[in-house]
Amino acid sequence: MPGMRRSRDLQPGTAYTVDISPSAWSQLATLTTEDYGIIRGRLDGIAVELTATQPPQPSITPREARGTDTRAFVVEGYAVLYSVDTERGRVTLLEVTRRIQDED
Numbered sequence: 001m002p003g004m005r006r007s008r009d010l011q012p013g014t015a016y017t018v019d020i021s022p023s024a025w026s027q028l029a030t031l032t033t034e035d036y037g038i039i040r041g042r043l044d045g046i047a048v049e050l051t052a053t054q055p056p057q058p059s060i061t062p063r064e065a066r067g068t069d070t071r072a073f074v075v076e077g078y079a080v081l082y083s084v085d086t087e088r089g090r091v092t093l094l095e096v097t098r099r100i101q102d103e104d
Contacts, residue, residue, distance in 0.1 A: 015056050016047035019092045027096040035076050039096065042075055043082060047091050056089030068092075074099055 018040075020028065028036055068083040081095040 013051065014048050015051045016089045016091050018043045018047050019090055021092055021094050024093045024095055028093075031078075031096070035078065038076050039078065039080055039093075042073060042080070043091055043093060046082075046084075050084065050086075050091065054084075054086050057086055059087045070094070077101075 028039075031039070068085045070081065070083045072079060072081045074080070077099050079095075079097050079099045080093070081097075083092045083094055084090075085092070
């Protein structure tokens with residue numbers, strides 16, 4: 001699988017990088033290459049979209065006081081949890097879990 005920071009793989013001019021947390025790496029290792037590619041593509045698309053709608057805004061706020069926005073999406077039967085740090089221009093994959101199917 002590619003390295004943790006992939007800004008060079010994104011569309012030119014993308015201000016956000018996509019990182020993968022250590023715990024998410026072990027979860028990604030259990031996925032098929034196809035499922036990993038779908039999740040990676042979605043995160044890369046989010047980074048490109050954020051560049052257009054919320055460009056990184058460096059702040060003088062102390063590091064401890066900065067917050068991140070945690071978000072999620074569902075794709076191919078997986079729930080994907082990620083965070084967005086608009087001050088650092090970073091999308092970080094936090095967790096990938098198999099989604100529990102509703103029983104009707």
